Amino acid sequence: xxxHLFSNKDLAYLLIPLILEQLLTSLxxxxxxxxxxxxxSAAISAVSLVDSINILVLMAMTAMATGGAIVCSxxxxxxxxxxxxxxxxxxxxxxxxxxLSLMAFCLLFRKPLLQLIFGKVEASVxxxxxxxxxxxxxxxPFIGLYNAGASIFRxxxxxxxxxxxxxxxxxxxxxxxxxxxxxxxxxxxGAAIATLLSRIFLAIVxxxxxxxxxxxxxxxxxxxxxxNGDLIRRILKLGIPSGIENSMFQFxxxxxxxxxxxxxxxxxxxxxxxxxxxxxNGIAGLSVGMGMMTVIGQCLGxxxxxxxxxxxxxxxxIAEFTIIFSCLGVYLATPYITAFAGMEYRSAKMCEEMxxxxxxxxxxxxxxxxxxxxxxRAAGDAKFTMTVSIITMWSCRVLLCILLCRFLGFGPMGVxxxxxxxxxxxxxxxxxxxxxxxxxxxxxx
Numbered sequence: 001x002x003x004h005l006f007s008n009k010d011l012a013y014l015l016i017p018l019i020l021e022q023l024l025t026s027l028x029x030x031x032x033x034x035x036x037x038x039x040x041s042a043a044i045s046a047v048s049l050v051d052s053i054n055i056l057v058l059m060a061m062t063a064m065a066t067g068g069a070i071v072c073s074x075x076x077x078x079x080x081x082x083x084x085x086x087x088x089x090x091x092x093x094x095x096x097x098x099x100l101s102l103m104a105f106c107l108l109f110r111k112p113l114l115q116l117i118f119g120k121v122e123a124s125v126x127x128x129x130x131x132x133x134x135x136x137x138x139x140x141p142f143i144g145l146y147n148a149g150a151s152i153f154r155x156x157x158x159x160x161x162x163x164x165x166x167x168x169x170x171x172x173x174x175x176x177x178x179x180x181x182x183x184x185x186x187x188x189x190g191a192a193i194a195t196l197l198s199r200i201f202l203a204i205v206x207x208x209x210x211x212x213x214x215x216x217x218x219x220x221x222x223x224x225x226x227x228n229g230d231l232i233r234r235i236l237k238l239g240i241p242s243g244i245e246n247s248m249f250q251f252x253x254x255x256x257x258x259x260x261x262x263x264x265x266x267x268x269x270x271x272x273x274x275x276x277x278x279x280x281n282g283i284a285g286l287s288v289g290m291g292m293m294t295v296i297g298q299c300l301g302x303x304x305x306x307x308x309x310x311x312x313x314x315x316x317x318i319a320e321f322t323i324i325f326s327c328l329g330v331y332l333a334t335p336y337i338t339a340f341a342g343m344e345y346r347s348a349k350m351c352e353e354m355x356x357x358x359x360x361x362x363x364x365x366x367x368x369x370x371x372x373x374x375x376x377r378a379a380g381d382a383k384f385t386m387t388v389s390i391i392t393m394w395s396c397r398v399l400l401c402i403l404l405c406r407f408l409g410f411g412p413m414g415v416x417x418x419x420x421x422x423x424x425x426x427x428x429x430x431x432x433x434x435x436x437x438x439x440x441x442x443x444x445x
Contacts, residue, residue: 004406005077005107005307006295010157014294015318017159019287021166026283026294030172030276034037035177036191037349043188046128052254053113054136059246060112061144064094067239069151070297070378072217074445077301081216083231088210088217089229090154092145094239099144106137128188135192142196142203149206156216165205173198181377234444241386242377252393256415260407263412269343270350271412277351279356281330284322285367289314289374295442305440312375312434319371324363331359353364354416361420369426381433388429396422399427 006014036047068091075084079218106113110133150162173194180190210219219225292315297338299308334355336346371386397417404414433439 004303004310005298006311007228008032011291011295011315011318014154014157014159015288015291015305018154018291019284020321020366021159021163022283022287022290023280024167025282026168026230028174029179031174032177032195035181036188038376039181039187039191043128043191046125046132046188049125049129049193050133050136052250053106053133056250057106057140058143058147058193059250060102060243061095061099062147063141063243064098064235065091065148065151066212066240066242066293066377067237067382068094068148068235068310069155070238070293070380071234072152072155073297073378073445074301076216077298077352078272078303078445079093080301084155087227087231087235088219088342090228090235091148091152093194093218093225093227094232094235095144095148096141099141102376103137105228106133106140110134120273132188132192132412135189139196139199142199143219145385146199146202146206149203149210149427151217152217153206153209154290156296157294159291162206162223165202165209169198169202172201172354238377238380238382238444241382245386245389246389249393255398256401258413259402260415262267263405264347264351267412268345270354271349271415273338273341273343273347273351274354274358274412274416277330277334277355278362281326281358281362282323282370284326284370288319288322288370291315292371292375293378296375300379300440301445308379310435312372315375316367316371316411320363320367325369327359327362328358331355331439348414354413357413357416357420361416361423365420365423368431369423372430376430376433376439379439379443381439384433384439385430392425393428396425405428 013040033047036043039224068087069085072084072091075081075087089152110130111126114129146165150165153159153161162375176197177191177192180186180194184190186193207219213217258267263271284392292311293317295311296308299305300310335348338351373389376382376385398418400421401415401418404410404417406410406416410417
């Protein structure tokens with residue numbers, strides 16, 4: 001009997017740094033928001049407006065890097081290290097071109113973009129948004145290159161290095177925020193500059209370590225990289241569907257935010273905190289999904305379909321246990337978090353009620369709705385996951401949410417009833433797809 005490609009120890013080394021990195025990034029993002037909020041309501045409004053656009057951009061670059069990492073993983077599983085290195089070079093090339101183009105576009109059309117998406121806002125908010133957008137747009141190539149490099153390291157089972165680099169970058173960002181916001185009093189510009197500097201650090205360090213020769217993939221002579229049409233097509237075939245799926249989710253979130261904004265300040269505050277906490281209790285599960293791409297990709301690259309099915313089941317079970325514990329932990333911490341955040345009593349109670357509902361429903365239907373889709377993408381089944389995700393999001397998350405909140409008087413709980421419906425339908429569809437094994441019938445390399 002063949003030895004498994006991944007032992008339990010290998011999975012632990014792969015998943016634990018991934019989970020820690022994602023948790024840290026979320027925590028640091030929350031701290032960042034709190035620090036900016038001390039500048040005033042105009043500052044936090046400006047940052048939140050720009051971040052809505054920035055997330056769309058980052059999702060596009062992350063999807064492309066992910067598509068490339070899947071190609072690298074399959075070549076590594078096939079022990080074709082030459083093409084794995086060639087694919088890594090093409091990831092760097094594609095992300096550089098796309099991120100520079102997005103940077104130029106956003107710098108040229110900052111104000112029209114903000115006005116188009118958010119309409120007329122207060123002058124102080126627009127001024128802050130313009131400043132924040134300027135510096136964060138300059139950072140696009142740097143965060144893009146970091147994501148590309150980190151995905152390449154993950155494809156060769158190295159999740160420890162991205163964790164260490166991310167920790168250092170987040171510390172740099174927080175310290176920079178403190179100095180530039182509270183000591184130098186630069187306000188929104190200070191927060192943006194701190195973000196820019198931390199992202200420059202990310203790119204420099206990850207690209208430096210990617211040059212090391214004592215690893216499966218080593219990318220050197222960056223300026224000599226030239227496009228390879230065949231590899232770029234393979235990367236885009238996986239990256240574009242994921243990018244569209246992620247972008248549609250972000251558009252859906254904006255629609256939901258618009259709906260919640262009609263329910264009053266109590267509901268808006270409750271929903272905002274509930275979103276933060278729900279994201280927090282899902283991070284570990286999503287991290288397992290990210291690790292699954294490396295595992296499934298290498299298994300299929302090696303031609304081990306039965307092993308790919310085995311790890312799909314095993315890692316989905318691991319993700320389920322992380323979700324159960326995460327949901328319970330967040331639920332128990334919610335009263336303390338809402339108190340620490342100084343939430344008004346009615347908003348806090350509304351938030352606690354929604355978190356209770358999430359804690360009950362999420363372990364039942366969320367895991368199958370999201371985690372196996374990472375493995376399906378690694379198998380090349382990206383178009384199917386994209387199609388299902390977009391249909392359920394717009395029909396359930398958006399349209400059902402609008403119906404329940406605006407017309408049937410469910411309040412913010414209507415958002416989560418719509419969300420639970422989305423999760424349930426996705427679970428059923430993906431379970432059928434997994435059982436049919438059609439997700440295995442794709443060719444990536």
